[in-house]
Amino acid sequence: xxxxxxxxxxxxxxxxxxxxxxxxxxxxxxxYYRQFGKASYGGLEQxxxxxxxxxxxxxxxxxPVARRTRAEKLRANNTTGVSxxxxxxxxxxxxxxxxxxxxxxxxxxxxxxxxxxxVGSGALALAIExxxxxxxxxxxxxxxxxxxxxxxxxxxVQPPGPRVAKRTKSEITRITNSSGxxxxxxxxxxxxxxxxxxxxxxxxxxxxxxKAFSVKEHGYDMAKSLAIAERExxxxxxxKEAEQQQQxxxxxDRFPVHRAAGQMARx
Numbered sequence: 001x002x003x004x005x006x007x008x009x010x011x012x013x014x015x016x017x018x019x020x021x022x023x024x025x026x027x028x029x030x031x032y033y034r035q036f037g038k039a040s041y042g043g044l045e046q047x048x049x050x051x052x053x054x055x056x057x058x059x060x061x062x063x064p065v066a067r068r069t070r071a072e073k074l075r076a077n078n079t080t081g082v083s084x085x086x087x088x089x090x091x092x093x094x095x096x097x098x099x100x101x102x103x104x105x106x107x108x109x110x111x112x113x114x115x116x117x118x119v120g121s122g123a124l125a126l127a128i129e130x131x132x133x134x135x136x137x138x139x140x141x142x143x144x145x146x147x148x149x150x151x152x153x154x155x156x157v158q159p160p161g162p163r164v165a166k167r168t169k170s171e172i173t174r175i176t177n178s179s180g181x182x183x184x185x186x187x188x189x190x191x192x193x194x195x196x197x198x199x200x201x202x203x204x205x206x207x208x209x210x211k212a213f214s215v216k217e218h219g220y221d222m223a224k225s226l227a228i229a230e231r232e233x234x235x236x237x238x239x240k241e242a243e244q245q246q247q248x249x250x251x252x253d254r255f256p257v258h259r260a261a262g263q264m265a266r267x
Contacts (some may be wrong), residue, residue: 008146013055020044021051025058028065034059040166049163059151064142068135071102080124084131085125098127102134110134111263183231184224187212197227201234203241209234 013025020037036051038044042159072083080086080098090096097115104110114123114131143149188195194216202208211230213223 010052011082011152012145013059014048014051014149020047023051023055023058025055025062027062030064039234040246042123044207050166053163056151059148063152064148066226067140067142068138070142071135071138072201082128082131084134085124085127088175100127100130100134102131102138104134104137148172181231183234184227186224197223198232199230201231201238205236 013023017035020035020041021038022035023033025032034051034054035055036047038047041047041050074081074083074163076164078086084102085098085100087095088099095116096115097196099111099113101109101111112127112134113176114126114130116123119126119139141148180190183200185198185200185237186195189197194214196214200208200209211227213226214221214229217223218226
């Protein structure tokens with residue numbers, strides 16, 4: 001969207017990319033980031049639904065800071081050590097007055113000046129005391145986007161329907177795949193060889209499991225069917241082992257987080 005115009009609620013925190021969508025939200029200097037590729041979820045529609053679901057969960061579980069907390073944060077150019085309190089300097093560098101100022105809302109800004117000539121050396125203390133009174137008028141959470149509150153209240157529920165599980169890298173069909181099924185490819189060692197269909201599944205830490213089915217022995221179509229069935233068996237075995245390992249280990253963090261200034265690499 002053009003600068004200064006917030007994204008529609010459905011796309012809040014979500015950016016389209018050639019490969020799918022990425023979600024990026026920042027809370028108190030911590031960035032919550034995840035990528036949803038169309039290849040991993042079987043298409044752009046599912047990738048977007050998954051991105052929206054995850055974005056909504058982050059918004060509900062990790063709300064922004066309170067407005068007062070944000071207002072009390074010292075700015076880099078603050079010279080008094082108290083947020084919202086600053087001085088007015090007359091010609092020659094003399095402090096003319098101490099000022100307490102608080103932005104409550106679009107149509108409400110509180111400001112009180114304490115001239116040094118009128119109240120003497122206690123002007124700064126009075127300004128600090130006034131600032132504390134002004135902050136009591138501030139309530140609620142920092143408003144980061146119009147969609148935030150609606151998402152937290154459950155007013156923007158994503159369309160119902162099935163959500164597909166994320167595919168592993170070995171389940172994604174590559175452009176170079178000759179069978180239309182991930183992990184199944186036709187191989188021909190040389191021009192005079194009848195060829196064979198190969199089912200391959202890779203498991204991190206274990207390597208690849210491969211099984212070939214000869215076209216000469218089974219025929220072209222049967223060899224392909226046998227390879228596809230073998231691939232399904234390999235994936236089922238891999239999933240079973242992964243589930244057993246997950247049950248034996250502690251659950252992962254709910255939200256992977258990264259510092260806002262960090263750069264993330266697309267998998």
